Amino acid sequence: MRLPSTAALRGALWITLIALIATGIALSVQYVQTIRLLDARAQAAVDDETAGLIERYQSEGPFAVAQSVSRAVGRPRVTDFIYLMTDASGQPVAGNLAKWPDEIDRTGYRTFETQVATTRGRVFERQVAARTVLLGNDYRLLVGSLSDDRRLLHDRYVSALAWSLTATGVIGLLFGFWYSRRGLAFLDAASTAGDRFRAGHLDERLPVTGRGDEYDRLAATLNHGFAEIERLVDSLRTATDALAHDLKTPLTRIRSRLELAALGGGHGDATSDMRSDLDALLRTIDDTLRLARAETxxxxxxxxxxxxxxxxxxxxxxxxxxxxxxxxxxxxxxxxxxxxxxxxxxxxxxxxxxxxxxxxxxxxxxxxxxxxxxxxxxxxxxxxxxxxxxxxxxxxxxxxxxxxxxxxxxxxxxxxxxxxxxxxxxxxxxxxxxxxxxxxxxxxxxxx
Structure with a gap:
């Protein structure tokens, strides 16, 4: 069995790291946007409820507000809203909180945790998003909404993030290793084909899968280069053989005429014939040089x-x-x-x-x-x-x-x-x- 190469493992790790970062960013963005939406809805609900009580205070006075708060907290269920109305000394007048929260020392909107009791006597630790206002100079009013969804969403986010990162890591490693091995397999094939081509197998070519991806395009480019080199080698071989054949004939004729001239053959036109043969040789050489210049x-x-x-x-x-x-x-x-x-x-x-x-x-x-x-x-x-x-x-x-x-x-x-x-x-x-x-x-x- 062939062990995974270091390059394949490195490629798989990089792909996995990128996938993990992308997954973490995507889930975090979704979590932040959801939290903002929940906070906006909770604050809108609290503001609407507070506005209604302030309007009643302005029209009917503090006792009407106390009656409204008492009716709201007296419903036989875990209430969606938290109320507390206190007098100037801080004593509760109405509501479902035993005392004014220590975390709230000024008016405005903020979040805190407290224990909330139901009408059946059960106590729960709840998270509250509340707004506090002053009712004249004698009363303070706190109106809040249970925002446990925020905590629950955070827990779900942490759990989903852990599972998603685990699944992404496993899938990323497998896919990354496969993809890296595919690329390295192509490099191995290219290296093997190059070695065989250099060894004299000029018909060697890289396989093309037909998928049309970047590996096929690269293989087609390399194959085109191999084919061009093979064509040039074959052309050079053919040219060498043909050049030797075409040069041999006029050189042989020149040699024969020189021998006849040396023997006194009396051929008056030998010089003219040799000049013609030399001109043919020069034309062949000039054309060969012209062809070489064109190719370069x-x-x-x-x-x-x-x-x-x-x-x-x-x-x-x-x-x-x-x-x-x-x-x-x-x-x-x-x-x-x-x-x-x-x-x-x-x-x-x-x-x-x-x-x-x-x-x-x-x-x-x-x-x-x-x-x-x-x-x-x-x-x-x-x-x-x-x-x-x-x-x-x-x-x-x-x-x-x-x-x-x-x-x-x-x-x-x-x-x-x-x-x-x-x-x-x-x-x-x-x-x-x-x-x-x-x-x-x-x-x-x-x-x-």
Missing amino acids: TMASEFGPVDLAAIVIEAVELFEPVADDRGLDLTIETRPVTIRGVRSLLGQIVANLLDNAINYTPPGGSIRVTLGHDIDGFTLVVADTGPGIPADQCEHVVTRFVRLDTSRHSEGSGLGLSIAQVAARVHGASLTLTDNAPGLRATVHFPRT
Whole structure:
């Protein structure tokens, strides 16, 4: 059996402490509000009864007040009100108190405890909330209300508080321990997955329960990071293999021509051929560096960029090339401003145009469109060339990948890869579809 960890116990104690404090505060607030309500009602009842006796004194005199008090205390039950009327010497005239309470030495409203006798001779220790007034210069009147509810409520409050804190403590410990263990279990799973991922299991992922809570969101974020690292590693592995293959061929040709030149083979164009091979190597290296720079772009480099101006400049740059090859290059743009890196956005447009011009036969057409859609902006470069088979559209954007039909042409196989990476850096997506005929390259920029 696995013992509870210190972190789980600490988390359970903190949750329990918070629950206990909240329970104590809630019950105390309720108790104070109830006490205030009972006191207000008791004082209102006492004030009403006192006002009635004062009014009778003013209209009928002290003897009428004494008669009213005597009738009130003579009822065959434990009376709700306490009365005592005394003369100037302090002798009781009427009421159910044997003497004037020592606690009351002035007029006003206050609470005290005393013994109250019923008509049957039974004596009770009661709590009284009373008001005292002067009736002229000869009499004092005390009118009180039994306020044992206040004491009873206090006892009930103490009992309820004790039971509530006990129950809250037990439930809080159980729930807190369960919740802490759940969080620690996720951390354990994340730590284990990280160790396995670091050990070479690049397909390792954290489980997602589907509850949509903070653990699922964190697991999805970590899984996205794992997937991105796996993609980069696979891309690096593929790029390394492809780069070695693409560099081996021109280097082998250069070596062969150098050997022939050393043997006096008489090939006058050997130098020109080697220059072409070296140019191809330099293009491959430059494209590789350009791809690396695109992938390491920081968010701090982003700023407002006029994408429409970039598209127009790129089209104007490639228009002479398209005219030389007999291609009809048209453009349709709308004002679009996004946050990004100008050089990378220019690379996207230039690579897509270069790809379309290279593979569109004479007499074909290329159309560049930039506009708005429902949730962002869309850049489309559509040509009437041979296109790409549907099952190869995802594969062709892989680094150093060129279809067999384009192996004879110049290029490093990185053009579409650079465009895809630059689009991904900007939160956009590059999609290749059939233009019927030709290729339709669509870059969708989400609205931010």
